[in-house]
Amino acid sequence: MTRCGLVAVLGAPNAGKSTLVNALVGQKVAIVSPKAQTTRTRLLGVAMEGETQLLLVDTPGIFDPKRRFDRAMVAAAWGGAEGADVLALVVDAKGGLGPKVTDVAERIRDRPEPKFLILNKVDLADKPKLLVHAEKLNELVPFAQTFFISAATGDGLPELKRTLAAAMPKGPWHFPEDQVSDASERTLAAEVTREQLYLQLHAELPYAATVETEKFTDRPDGAAEIHQQILVERPTQRAIVLGKGGARIKEIGARARAELAVLLDRPVHLYLHVKVKPGWDEDRGVYRDIGLDWVD
Numbered sequence: 001m002t003r004c005g006l007v008a009v010l011g012a013p014n015a016g017k018s019t020l021v022n023a024l025v026g027q028k029v030a031i032v033s034p035k036a037q038t039t040r041t042r043l044l045g046v047a048m049e050g051e052t053q054l055l056l057v058d059t060p061g062i063f064d065p066k067r068r069f070d071r072a073m074v075a076a077a078w079g080g081a082e083g084a085d086v087l088a089l090v091v092d093a094k095g096g097l098g099p100k101v102t103d104v105a106e107r108i109r110d111r112p113e114p115k116f117l118i119l120n121k122v123d124l125a126d127k128p129k130l131l132v133h134a135e136k137l138n139e140l141v142p143f144a145q146t147f148f149i150s151a152a153t154g155d156g157l158p159e160l161k162r163t164l165a166a167a168m169p170k171g172p173w174h175f176p177e178d179q180v181s182d183a184s185e186r187t188l189a190a191e192v193t194r195e196q197l198y199l200q201l202h203a204e205l206p207y208a209a210t211v212e213t214e215k216f217t218d219r220p221d222g223a224a225e226i227h228q229q230i231l232v233e234r235p236t237q238r239a240i241v242l243g244k245g246g247a248r249i250k251e252i253g254a255r256a257r258a259e260l261a262v263l264l265d266r267p268v269h270l271y272l273h274v275k276v277k278p279g280w281d282e283d284r285g286v287y288r289d290i291g292l293d294w295v296d
Contacts, residue, residue, distance in 0.1 A: 003052040005085035005168030010059055010108065012100035015090040016120040020151040021045040021058040024161055028263065029181040030058045032195070044182040046175050052165035053173040057084065068282065071295045079293075081108075086167050087115045089141070093125035093148070097133055102140065109141045114167060117143040118160065123150040186213040187291070188263065189226050193256040193272065197230070200252055201240060208233045209241070210280060212289050223267035226260070230272060231280045241274045249274065 009017045018030035022045070029045040047054040059081070081087060087108050091101055108115060117137055119130060134146050145163060149156030175182075183191070190211040197209055215227035232238050242249050249272055257270040280286050284294050 001051065001170055002173055003165065003168040004055065004171045004173050005052075006055045006057060006083060007086045007088055007164055008057045008059065008081040008084035008113075009088050009090060010081060010104060011090035012092070012098075012104055014095070015092045016151050017090050018058050020090060020118070020120060020149075021056045023151045023154060023157055024054065024056055024164075025180050027180055029183065030191075046180050046182070047161070048177060049161050049165035052168050053175065053177075054161070054164055054168065055174060057081070068295060072293060075293060075295050081111075081113075084113055085169060086164060087111060087113045088118055088164070089115065089137075089143075090118045090120050091133065091137070092121055093119040093130055093133060094121045096129065097136060101137075105137055105141050114144045115141060116160075116164070117141070117146040119146070119148050120151055122148045123153050123155060185224070185264065186216045189213050189216065189224075189260055189270075190228060190289075192259050192263070193228055193230070193252065193270075196252045196256045196259075197241070200248065200255075208237055210286060212286070219269070221267075223269055224260070224264055225269045225271075227271045228273070230274045231277045231286070232274065233276070233278050233280065235276055238274045238276050 009021055011017050018032045021030050021043075022028050022032065024047045025045040026047065030043050043058045045056040045058060047056055089105060089108065091097070117134065119125075119133060122130060130148060134148075137143070138146065144167075147156055147160045147163075149160055151157070181188070190213045194209075194211045197211070209230060209232045212229045212231065213226060214229050215225070217225045219225055230241055232241060240248070241252070243251075253270050253272045256272075257268050260268045260270065277283075
C-alpha cells in the first residue's frame, strides 16, 4: 500500500528549510546560502521513504514584508501551505526564539493540519536552551511531535523522515520514483546561478539581483546550451558582478556550470550576461519567470 502526501516546510528566514528539504530528498533541489531569504518561491522536493512519497514544499522564509517583491515571497510561503497534509515549522535552534519565529507559530496555531516542530542546527545550538525553546513553542502551538535535528549533519533525520512518512495518507505516488523535484531545467539553471551570486557576493550584493534563463537548448552532441541574464538595479552593482577584468562573472559561470553538469548529468555550456534594469522587482514578467504571483 503506497502513501503520498504534502509537507509544508515553514519558518522564519534562515531557519535551514532548504537544507532540510535537500537532506530529506537526498540530493540538491533547493539552493542554499548564508543569506536570509535565499528561497524566493515555492519549490517542491520529492523524497522517498519505503512505499511513501513525501512531497516537500520548500517555502520562502516568512517575515514582515516591506516591498511588493517581499509581499509576493511571503504570499508564496503561505500559498505553499495550502492543501498540506502536515505543517512542519522549522526553527533555527541556534538563533533562538524571536518575534519572527513566534509570529509564524501563532499564525499556524489554529490551523487544522497536524503540526510538527523541528528544531534545526542543534549541533550549533546552546544545548541547555533547546528544551526551553521546545517547551515555549509547545505552549504556544499544539505540536503533534517535536524533533531535534541538524539538517547539515543528518542528525535526527531518519526518525523525522519515518514519522513524516507515517503521517501521509494512503494513495498513489504523484511522481515517478526517480524524480526529485517539480522544477523545470530552466528554473533549476537560473537558481544555481543565483546561488553562486549569493555565495560569492553575499557581502557585497544586496537583494538587488535576479537571474533569468533566456535560452535553454539541447545541442546535437547531447550537451545543454544555456543563456542567462543577470538583472541588477544599478551600474555599480553590474561592476560588482563582473569583477575586475570580468574575473568575478567568469568564476560565477564556472562554478554554476560545473554544478549544473552534475545536476543535469551532461555537459553544459553556460553564457552569462549582466544587465542593468532599474526596478526589475516591479516587472510583472520577472515575477512570472521566477514563479511568484503579482500582489498589490
